[in-house]
Structures are given as C-alpha cells and as structure tokens.
Amino acid sequence: MSQGIDVTNESIYYGQHKAVEDVNVHINPSSVTALIGPSGCGKSTFLRSLNRMHEVIPGAYVEGGVRIDGLDIYAPGIDPVDVRGHVGMVFQRPNPFPTMSIGDNVLAGIRLNNKKLKKSDADEIVERSLRGANLWEEVKDRLGRPGSSLSGGQQQRLCIARAIAVQPDVLLMDEPCSALDPISTLAIEDLMTELKATYTIVIVTHNMQQAARVSQMTGFFNIDGAGAPGRLVEFAETETIFSNPSEKATEDYVSGRFG
Numbered sequence: 001m002s003q004g005i006d007v008t009n010e011s012i013y014y015g016q017h018k019a020v021e022d023v024n025v026h027i028n029p030s031s032v033t034a035l036i037g038p039s040g041c042g043k044s045t046f047l048r049s050l051n052r053m054h055e056v057i058p059g060a061y062v063e064g065g066v067r068i069d070g071l072d073i074y075a076p077g078i079d080p081v082d083v084r085g086h087v088g089m090v091f092q093r094p095n096p097f098p099t100m101s102i103g104d105n106v107l108a109g110i111r112l113n114n115k116k117l118k119k120s121d122a123d124e125i126v127e128r129s130l131r132g133a134n135l136w137e138e139v140k141d142r143l144g145r146p147g148s149s150l151s152g153g154q155q156q157r158l159c160i161a162r163a164i165a166v167q168p169d170v171l172l173m174d175e176p177c178s179a180l181d182p183i184s185t186l187a188i189e190d191l192m193t194e195l196k197a198t199y200t201i202v203i204v205t206h207n208m209q210q211a212a213r214v215s216q217m218t219g220f221f222n223i224d225g226a227g228a229p230g231r232l233v234e235f236a237e238t239e240t241i242f243s244n245p246s247e248k249a250t251e252d253y254v255s256g257r258f259g
C-alpha cells in the first residue's frame with residue numbers, strides 16, 4: 001500500500017547557498033499535490049530533491065529526510081538511479097530524444113536497465129504506456145517515426161509515456177504545461193486527473209487555475225527577500241489555499257497581489 005512522501009526538516013543547498021529551509025510535509029499517495037509560489041522560492045529545487053536529481057549539480061546537497069513509501073531515499077547505500085526508477089520526472093519543455101522513434105522513446109528508460117527486452121514485451125510496454133499517456137490512438141500507426149515529428153503537446157505526452165513505462169510510484173512534473181497551447185494543456189491536465197489513481201503526482205505550476213483544477217493539496221512556497229532561503233509557508237487542501245488560507249502571504253499571492 002502506497003504511503004506517499006514524508007519530508008522532515010529538509011533544507012536544500014547549492015554549495016554555500018541555502019535555497020530551501022526546513023520543509024516538513026506529508027504528500028498523500030494517489031493524488032495530485034501542487035506547489036506554487038513566486039519565482040526563485042525553491043519549488044523546482046524542492047521537487048528535484050524528491051528523486052535525488054538535485055545532487056547532480058556539483059556542490060549541491062540536501063539535509064534532513066525524504067521518505068517515499070517509507071523508504072529513506074537519502075540513506076547510505078541507496079542508489080540514486082534506483083530512486084529515479086521509482087520517482088519519474090517530466091520537465092517544462094518536452095524533451096523526447098528527437099531522432100529516436102516514438103516507440104524507442106517510450107522504451108528509453110527501460111532499456112537503460114534491461115538491454116535484452118523481448119520484442120513482444122517491448123510492444124506491450126509501448127502500447128500500455130502510450131495508452132496511459134492518452135497518446136496511443138494518435139501515434140499507433142507511426143511508432144517508427146521520430147519523436148520530433150509530434151506536436152509539442154504530443155511530445156509532452158510522449159515524455160509522460162516514457163516516465164510511466166518504468167512503472168514508477170511517483171511522478172514529478174515541473175511546469176509541464178508552460179510550453180504548451182491551451183488545448184494541449186487541458187489534455188495534460190485531464191491526463192493528470194486520470195494518472196492520480198495510479199501515481200502520486202507532485203506538480204510545480206505558476207498557473208493558479210491549473211493548481212485549482214488538478215490538485216487536491218497545495219503547498220505555497222515563499223521567500224522573505226533576495227538571498228533568503230525559500231520556505232513552505234502553507235500546505236493545505238487546494239480549496240482552502242485558494243478560498244480561505246491561514247497566512248496573509250498566501251492570500252496575497254493567490255489573489256495576484258505579488259509574484
């Protein structure tokens with residue numbers, strides 16, 4: 001049974017610079033959690049700490065604990081590559097491998113660990129993942145065409161198919177719709193609503209309407225001033241954050257007074 005994500009006393013650094021300070025939060029399984037807040041408050045940094053992508057940057061490190069389904073992902077002996085197998089990520093700009101075929105793009109993560117995939121298994125994974133990403137009907141007759149032959153919105157759904165192909169528990173999405181038109185954005189939002197039955201989804205978004213449409217819980221990050229670390233100021237049900245937040249800063253942000 002999925003337990004979600006537990007973050008305790010987490011601070012996140014880029015060398016000397018503390019970018020995020022003392023986050024404590026429980027993220028529910030099988031739901032969408034949105035992270036909002038002004039630019040530079042550490043939303044993306046926090047998101048990347050949930051699958052150990054943060055430490056890829058030289059000098060970057062994390063203090064405190066992150067447990068995913070009870071497992072401390074920063075414990076000694078835990079392989080970050082394994083963690084990323086359980087916690088997939090979708091980025092702001094769709095980033096399929098442009099010359100690789102649509103089918104091979106879906107399989108790219110799986111092939112990293114399992115070079116000898118049988119054709120019948122590969123076909124089954126490609127279809128299941130593309131169906132899961134609501135892209136199958138649009139591409140089933142051209143799986144051999146390059147990833148770059150798709151529209152931006154289709155490419156983003158291809159990236160989601162690639163992320164779910166490895167059957168992760170958690171999907172992190174960093175502004176996944178910011179490079180997309182409104183129709184493609186709605187397609188991805190609908191998809192998130194479907195995927196939350198199976199995955200724990202955490203999304204960073206600047207789009208308040210999007211947070212309100214897709215998420216059940218919302219976290220508001222803020223900074224006290226230039227150079228200060230970002231903090232998780234308020235975390236509550238999305239409806240509460242948008243209609244009756246406890247903190248004045250949250251209310252000012254969601255009502256568009258700053259940010």
Ligand SMILES: Nc1ncnc2c1ncn2[C@@H]1O[C@H](COP(=O)(O)OP(=O)(O)OP(=O)(O)O)[C@@H](O)[C@H]1O
Pocket residue numbers: 014017019037038039040041042043044045046057230
């Ligand atoms: N690669 C990096 N090296 C050093 N500092 C970084 C790096 N990436 C981000 N930072 C710093 O960490 C802080 C938080 O940045 P982050 O990108 O997480 O904020 P954000 O809330 O996601 O912003 P935005 O909404 O603009 O994407 C900022 O002060 C930023 O300058």
